[in-house]
Amino acid sequence: MELWFTEEQTDNVRFSIKVKEHLFTGKSDFQQVDVFDTDEFGKVLAIDGLFMVTEKDEFVYHDMITHVAMATNPQIKNVLVIGGGDGGTVRELVRYKGIEHIDFVEIDGLVIKASREYLPITACGMDDERVDILVQDGIEFIKGKENVYDLIIVDSTDPIGPGEGLFTYEFYENCKKALTENGILINQNESPYYEGNAKEMKRAHKKIKEVFPISEVYQYILPTYPSGHWLFGFASKKLHPVRDFKPEVWNSLGLKTKYYNTDIHVGAFALPTYVREMLDSE
Amino acid sequence: MELWFTEEQTDNVRFSIKVKEHLFTGKSDFQQVDVFDTDEFGKVLAIDGLFMVTEKDEFVYHDMITHVAMATNPQIKNVLVIGGGDGGTVRELVRYKGIEHIDFVEIDGLVIKASREYLPITACGMDDERVDILVQDGIEFIKGKENVYDLIIVDSTDPIGPGEGLFTYEFYENCKKALTENGILINQNESPYYEGNAKEMKRAHKKIKEVFPISEVYQYILPTYPSGHWLFGFASKKLHPVRDFKPEVWNSLGLKTKYYNTDIHVGAFALPTYVREMLDSE
Known part of the structure; x- marks a missing residue:
């Protein structure tokens, strides 16, 4: 099985990364918060489906x-x-x-x-x-x-x-x-x-x-x-x-x-x- | 119908763009050459599946x-x-x-x-x-x-x-x-x-x-x-x-x-x- 996380950067552009594990998902009063573990970027924090922080960069x-x-x-x-x-x-x-x-x-x-x-x-x-x-x-x-x-x-x-x-x-x-x-x-x-x-x-x-x-x-x-x-x-x-x-x-x-x-x-x-x-x- | 062109940037990373029309495809002695028309980037020249030139950038x-x-x-x-x-x-x-x-x-x-x-x-x-x-x-x-x-x-x-x-x-x-x-x-x-x-x-x-x-x-x-x-x-x-x-x-x-x-x-x-x-x- 392959798990991929995709950010829709615009209506016409998608950036996708292969995921090892979906470590966390939660919803606050303000937004959706997710953490993924990946081979390429290490841990990745996403908010409302957008990349916020990756260990790599x-x-x-x-x-x-x-x-x-x-x-x-x-x-x-x-x-x-x-x-x-x-x-x-x-x-x-x-x-x-x-x-x-x-x-x-x-x-x-x-x-x-x-x-x-x-x-x-x-x-x-x-x-x-x-x-x-x-x-x-x-x-x-x-x-x-x-x-x-x-x-x-x-x-x-x-x-x-x-x-x-x-x-x-x-x-x-x-x-x-x-x-x-x-x-x-x-x-x-x-x-x-x-x-x-x-x-x-x-x-x-x-x-x-x-x-x-x-x-x-x-x-x-x-x-x-x-x-x-x-x-x-x-x-x-x-x-x-x-x-x-x-x-x-x-x-x-x-x-x-x-x-x-x-x-x-x-x-x-x-x-x-x-x-x-x-x-x-x- | 939606047509998307995806470049595999690494084994773990994909960059995909929505395509209006696949204008040209051809194979030379050296490589595969393709031209796409897109909303986001205008015309796009790809060689062996990799972005080479887009009108946008x-x-x-x-x-x-x-x-x-x-x-x-x-x-x-x-x-x-x-x-x-x-x-x-x-x-x-x-x-x-x-x-x-x-x-x-x-x-x-x-x-x-x-x-x-x-x-x-x-x-x-x-x-x-x-x-x-x-x-x-x-x-x-x-x-x-x-x-x-x-x-x-x-x-x-x-x-x-x-x-x-x-x-x-x-x-x-x-x-x-x-x-x-x-x-x-x-x-x-x-x-x-x-x-x-x-x-x-x-x-x-x-x-x-x-x-x-x-x-x-x-x-x-x-x-x-x-x-x-x-x-x-x-x-x-x-x-x-x-x-x-x-x-x-x-x-x-x-x-x-x-x-x-x-x-x-x-x-x-x-x-x-x-x-x-x-x-x-x-």
Whole structure:
């Protein structure tokens, strides 16, 4: 018998992987959560039938969502992570000794539970004593916060379902208020390749650009996401991710990473012309 | 009725696209050639069941295989293209007025024929008067050539079947002899992500590095190739693709491109740490 898991990346495109074992399935108030074991990708976490995390390439995502901001401002002390219930973003953050506190706000306790049980590779950072795990809605959590966080990471799913409110003007305005003067906002900024993702990519960037004086977009290659071509947004009131970047400071920390390095930090902001044009057209 | 075309990217991974019409199928002495029409990718050329060219993203491949070399040395006059029977590489080259002659050597006339009929988007450059189309084996063609070409582009399939001899020491040595003093060799250098591709990536780079004093690798994102994370090699006797690069010269040419630009020229050489380590380990 062969078991295959298929993600419908668009109505016309399917990505399928051979499964050794369907380890977990569960339904929360928010979404369907599944964990598979596979030969090619190791353990795979899927939400509502979409690949979220695989043991083979989670390092790409978690390196790029954390280290670009941390290397731009190594003085970051107080961090808010919204989403990212698998724990991979928190795991990378707790490697920085200078970070004093992390509020880790995930709306769906089932994602945390499934990750703790089946994905210790990403969940392992959650138990660090500087991390407060708050199972609640990040949209509500951030309301009213002022001048608190040096870094906010929005580690969200697509803007459908629980992720939707994380792609609004109101949310980005609240992030701006919650950030300190040198604060940085990193957001999951979708993909330029398939039409549905590209539309959300443009919408998110347009909104953030209107809220923040500095708003850049950088790319990374994640083979298990549709097209493999994905983006994060970097927004701030003052710091620029390339002009204010001091590679020697980050390199002096001696952190070993599999994807991120100080060359790719800069290289990731060099976008293909068609992506640049899509972003500028909004 | 629904028609789907599936590429087996590895034994455990399948990429499937919905097909409107199977426009062409044919078998040459070398390989199986198919053309599909699709909603998502436009026309698609497949060889031996593998995606080669799609109308949607061929520009990524053809921009990156030509413009990096042409921008490093805008004085290039005489070019050899081996493979690339779809014509996309030649199409980008003939946009340069400074190029005087292109020898376009493709082993399989059926690929040229199918491309001329179904993919005018890539085949359109073949009729430029500076292009000599030679339907023969590039491995034999290059033997004995000395100090002839300013640029050799090896636009090959994977090192299986007719592409295999394009990944040997002997071939790379012959390329070196055939190049002028400032000559550049660009080769299709596989992918770091899936094991089979990564093995060939390392082998090709190891050989080229031993033959050429300058040997670098750069990346591009091609969603219809396995993992989307693909590489070209840049080798030469003298010119370095970043240190000898003068962006203002290329920008003054006023060529419009959809993927390539002078920022991504530099950014593409910034490789993820794990890819850098794989390449250096050989």
